[in-house]
Amino acid sequence: MEFNTISYLILLFSILVLKVLLPEKFKIPLLIFGSFVFIASKNIESLIVLICLSTLNYFLAKNIAFSNSKKKVIPFYLGILFNLSALFLFKYFEQNTQGLSFSFTAINFESSSFIFLIGLSFYTLQNIAYLIEVYHNRTTNNISWINYIFYSSFFPKIVSGPIILPQEFLTQIHKERSLSSDIKTGAQRLIIGLFKKMVIADRLAPYVHYNFDLSDTNNGLTALVALYFFTFQLYFDFSGYTDMAIGSAKMLGIDIKENFQFPLRAASVTDFWRRWHISLTSWLTKYVFYPLSYHLRNLKITGTLLAITVTFIISGLWHGLGFNFLLYALCHALYLCIELITKKSRARFSNYFSSSLNKLIGIIITFNLISLSFIFFRAKSLDKSFSFLNSIFSFNNFLPSNWLNDFVSKLAIGGDLESQFNLYITLALTILFLIFEKKIVNAFLTERFKWRYAMIFILMIFLFGIFKSREQFIYIQF
Amino acid sequence: MQEQIKQEVQAIFRKVFLNPEIILLDKNTADDIDGWDSLTHLELITEMETHFNLHFTFDEVMSFENVGQMIYCISKKLVK
Numbered sequence: 001m002e003f004n005t006i007s008y009l010i011l012l013f014s015i016l017v018l019k020v021l022l023p024e025k026f027k028i029p030l031l032i033f034g035s036f037v038f039i040a041s042k043n044i045e046s047l048i049v050l051i052c053l054s055t056l057n058y059f060l061a062k063n064i065a066f067s068n069s070k071k072k073v074i075p076f077y078l079g080i081l082f083n084l085s086a087l088f089l090f091k092y093f094e095q096n097t098q099g100l101s102f103s104f105t106a107i108n109f110e111s112s113s114f115i116f117l118i119g120l121s122f123y124t125l126q127n128i129a130y131l132i133e134v135y136h137n138r139t140t141n142n143i144s145w146i147n148y149i150f151y152s153s154f155f156p157k158i159v160s161g162p163i164i165l166p167q168e169f170l171t172q173i174h175k176e177r178s179l180s181s182d183i184k185t186g187a188q189r190l191i192i193g194l195f196k197k198m199v200i201a202d203r204l205a206p207y208v209h210y211n212f213d214l215s216d217t218n219n220g221l222t223a224l225v226a227l228y229f230f231t232f233q234l235y236f237d238f239s240g241y242t243d244m245a246i247g248s249a250k251m252l253g254i255d256i257k258e259n260f261q262f263p264l265r266a267a268s269v270t271d272f273w274r275r276w277h278i279s280l281t282s283w284l285t286k287y288v289f290y291p292l293s294y295h296l297r298n299l300k301i302t303g304t305l306l307a308i309t310v311t312f313i314i315s316g317l318w319h320g321l322g323f324n325f326l327l328y329a330l331c332h333a334l335y336l337c338i339e340l341i342t343k344k345s346r347a348r349f350s351n352y353f354s355s356s357l358n359k360l361i362g363i364i365i366t367f368n369l370i371s372l373s374f375i376f377f378r379a380k381s382l383d384k385s386f387s388f389l390n391s392i393f394s395f396n397n398f399l400p401s402n403w404l405n406d407f408v409s410k411l412a413i414g415g416d417l418e419s420q421f422n423l424y425i426t427l428a429l430t431i432l433f434l435i436f437e438k439k440i441v442n443a444f445l446t447e448r449f450k451w452r453y454a455m456i457f458i459l460m461i462f463l464f465g466i467f468k469s470r471e472q473f474i475y476i477q478f
Numbered sequence: 479m480q481e482q483i484k485q486e487v488q489a490i491f492r493k494v495f496l497n498p499e500i501i502l503l504d505k506n507t508a509d510d511i512d513g514w515d516s517l518t519h520l521e522l523i524t525e526m527e528t529h530f531n532l533h534f535t536f537d538e539v540m541s542f543e544n545v546g547q548m549i550y551c552i553s554k555k556l557v558k
Contacts, residue, residue: 136537274515285516286540293520294536297527304520340517347496 001041002473003244004197011038012248019252020179028150028173031252038155050123053086054152057127058145061134072135079131087124121318122161123152125283130166132287139167147173156248160241160473162259162279169254177253186251188444188454193243195457197473198465200433201237203426204229205466210413212378212388220398222410223391229411230378231371232430235264237474238277262437267362269335272370280318284311304340309333324376324385331373429464483530483549483556490525494518504546530556 001008015034022030039047060079064072133139143151143166151166152158211218211226218226242259249256259278266272273281289311296303309330316329339346350358372389379385391397400406409415412423433440443453488502495513508514514522523539526532526548532555542548 270515270517289516290520290540291536294523294539297520297524300524304517308517336517344496 001038003241003248004194007041008038011041012251016183016251027253028146032146032150032153035150035153035155035158039153039158050153050158051149053123053127054149055145056082057130057152058143058148061131064131064134076131076135080128083124083127083131087120122163123158125163125280125318126152126165129163129283129287133165133167139165143170154249154254156245156252156254157256160238160245162242162245162257163283164257164279168257172254179253182253183251185445186247186249188450189243189247189250191247191454191457191461192440192444193240193245193247194465195461196236196240196243196433198461198467200426200430201233201240202466203422203464204233204236204430206413207411207423207426208233208378211410212384213380215410216387218391218410219400219406220392220394221400222407223388225407225411227371227375227388227392231264231367231374232434234374234377234474235260236430236433241473264367264434265363266366266370267359268339268366269332269369270339271362272366273332273336280315284315288314301340305337308336308340312336319377323382324379327382327385328373328376331369331376335369335373425464429460479556480549480553483553486529487526487545487549487552490522490529494521494525502545504544504549506545507543526552532556 001011011034015030018030019027036047039050057079060075060082063075064079067075130139147170148166151169154169157164208226208230211223212230239260246256246258257279261275261278263272263275266275289307292310293304293307296306299306312329312333313326315332316325316327319325319328353361372392375388376385379388404415408420408423412419414420440453443450484502484504488500491500491502491511492498495511495518497512500511503510508519520539523534527534530552532552534551538551542551
């Protein structure tokens with residue numbers, strides 16, 4: 001059950017109606033029940049695994065909290081080891097050995113089915129963060145088991161985050177909230193998310209698929225534009241998912257942290273990481289980068305460069321084992337290291353231009369650097385990645401010799417008028433949304449429900465949205 | 479003393495953020511100063527440790543919520 005399906009909307013609406021009708025004391029059991037239905041709709045095994053993992057982490061955290069400083073080391077490291085092992089077992093074995101099959105019970109435990117559903121990568125990070133916070137006495141440990149289950153299974157965030165700590169989540173349960181305001185702002189956010197996913201990301205998906213996976217002989221410009229399509233697709237897919245997660249949670253009375261802040265407007269790669277997948281970046285900064293750079297700070301800038309590189313390598317491994325994700329991560333480590341080393345000279349150089357021109361140049365350079373790194377993220381193999389890079393940098397064959405056959409037809413997957421028209425519509429929708437993105441988001445974040453805007457976006461979803469060949473959310477694989 | 483430390487901290491901020499116009503207030507956070515992120519935070523800490531010849535623990539580094547807390551921590555260490 002994905003967010004952009006009718007069954008999900010029915011589930012969300014049913015829970016919402018029951019939440020309004022039932023007394024307050026049934027709120028948490030109802031939301032847990034809704035989450036269990038959501039998870040079990042994929043498979044019952046996932047639900048069992050989720051409950052077991054949550055329970056074990058909960059009791060380990062209790063043990064850490066009530067042990068003295070010497071004794072708590074054991075449950076803490078056990079917990080970290082246990083979570084990392086679960087991640088490795090269910091994620092990496094699946095990648096390497098076509099899936100592990102646990103058939104020692106009547107239920108067949110197919111490892112691949114867990115990963116897709118419960119977003120184990122996200123879930124593990126939450127558990128590790130919780131254990132670290134409890135270990136360092138930075139959080140209170142008066143959470144009940146039922147509340148921890150509620151937090152860990154909450155369905156809007158279970159699949160792909162955003163990553164949130166129990167305290168940030170659970171302190172909201174008994175706060176006074178305006179139900180109508182939550183439903184209005186949440187519904188608006190859900191509509192924007194559906195639009196981003198179904199009208200932009202899913203329309204771009206076939207063009208990206210064709211040019212990355214099926215077409216081998218692209219000229220440089222066609223490959224570059226196809227790469228830009230993927231950057232847009234990934235952004236609209238993941239931020240659309242996040243909008244739907246935040247919107248659904250808001251409708252149910254829970255605020256979830258923002259995960260994107262207009263990242264395609266970033267004027268440097270450092271700035272990009274403050275705006276892209278914020279919850280993961282914050283996690284890595286807090287639990288990997290800060291401790292590393294603190295202990296390496298005597299090495300001055302070399303220590304920071306080392307800490308950046310190690311943090312990004314861990315980020316790459318989190319996305320998946322293999323050279324593609326490693327190279328994607330190393331690209332970003334390299335970009336950040338260069339930005340850090342050249343900070344002073346760039347500041348001097350920027351004095352020659354106006355601040356708006358500096359910003360524009362920064363945005364263009366950053367967008368291209370980010371897009372180039374996404375080649376490793378998207379291509380199915382290392383060979384494919386390098387052949388794609390090779391196409392872009394083949395200066396002898398950069399411009400198409402025949403614009404219709406070698407450029408338009410390749411991007412549009414066909415030279416006929418209908419294919420071209422579809423491509424132009426997709427491009428127009430993408431570019432218009434990007435230009436007016438800030439205005440649209442700001443208008444939809446207000447508590448006043450704007451029926452006119454909502455109806456326009458719903459209409460556009462029905463007119464231009466992809467309903468038949470529904471694309472899976474890209475980040476669901478992590 | 480607190481004011482003297484504040485002036486010296488301000489000079490460090492100006493050096494790290496390459497901005498001679500920074501005027502520090504106790505309530506300033508990373509949101510108020512352009513470029514104050516995880517990368518520059520540790521640079522700031524290292525500069526302060528060298529300048530004041532003191533040592534911050536990791537928990538202290540992680541707990542600073544604003545400039546005021548940073549200055550208070552430095553003044554406490556200098557008194558010792």
